[in-house]
Amino acid sequence: MAIRVAIYEDNRSLREALSTLVTETDELTLVGAYGDCLHANDNTYRHQPDVVLMDIDLPGRDGIQAVTGLHRNFPTVEVLMLTVFDDDDRVFRSLCAGASGYLLKQTTPDNITDAIKSVYAGGAPMTPSIARRVIQTFPSKSTQSADLDLLTGRESQVIHYLAQGMSYKLVAAELAISIETVRTHIKRIYEKLHVHSVTEALAKYRP
Amino acid sequence: MAIRVAIYEDNRSLREALSTLVTETDELTLVGAYGDCLHANDNTYRHQPDVVLMDIDLPGRDGIQAVTGLHRNFPTVEVLMLTVFDDDDRVFRSLCAGASGYLLKQTTPDNITDAIKSVYAGGAPMTPSIARRVIQTFPSKSTQSADLDLLTGRESQVIHYLAQGMSYKLVAAELAISIETVRTHIKRIYEKLHVHSVTEALAKYRP
């Protein structure tokens, strides 16, 4: 069963090139190619693509907005963003909006088809430089780490499970130790973080 | 100028295989291979690696903790995590701790050397499936908001103060209401979120 692909790209020659690429690839079927995303939801409903290639810089309605709608209405549809720009902000917002991957337009044809197959298989294709930007948007809390590596490995595990909302009993079961040992670890954590309750510890642990 | 590489991997045969791989690759120089990360900071200071390969499952001191320290003390050193596990949680914590990329151990030798070069060049190599997990940790606002606007204004205030680590008593004082009222609000919050403790509520409230 071929992967059904839809394309949103305002640049006509690129759109046609992508269409040809999809059409001529055995495992892929083109179910639509559009110059704007004004009717993305309607198109998606009608033609049931598995994967959508979405230009991030579409005129009129922004490609990122379109992704938001697609992701809400068709959560199983995978969206790959296409762009010429190395734009941190757009990367972040697209992924927040529900895009599953991100490709620069200078990607080679083979890589594009690979990416489509990959995202359909549950992957998240992106170039290493894009991945780096994604990572850099992570909370790299150098502030909390001071407190964090005060904690021993076991203590970190304990507070981690507590953060999931687990009770002492569940943490003990999870770590296969006595509940009394869990208590002991928690006491030490409290001493180190200068707190007196789980929630207070969590407030310091992940602020 | 060759890229200076250090390796932390407790499995001896894998460590030696990686060492050989690095040594025999022209653009790479091995500056250290260790079975634990107890002296990672000291080693790094002495031998000035450009890229560190760090097993995530080191015995004794956890590889993730080591990354935290390395990232703080040597912000220019790139860290690549190595693991056999497909573990969402470890992925997230490693990247939060400052790792620049993530590789499964079954990666082929060529891909490993490519990854080292890529991360040194400012990329963030990771497998598509790992990238997908990273993306899924993003705030996908559509899901969490559903729970959030279940809560009334007062309930939101209460859980907000609880998230700061405040006790019922302090929340009551802060909002200038009775502790019993605080308890009532909390009961309603529990019903709405289907949880049974503050920490569990917080795990749902800000995941």
Add this chain to the structure above:
DNA sequence: AACAGCATCACCTATTCATGGTATAGCCTG
């Protein structure tokens, strides 16, 4: 006026958590 939703307060019981003390065993370091 009746109703639903929200905020407020109270009482009772059972469970969980916080704190202190005590103890054993393994590991690494000086």
Add this chain to the structure above:
DNA sequence: CAGGCTATACCATGAATAGGTGATGCTGTT
């Protein structure tokens, strides 16, 4: 080997939290 750190485990007591039930007053809306 002594001393430090970590992980493990138990006991006892008081404080905090969770669950249940009920009640008042103030909003809106129907």
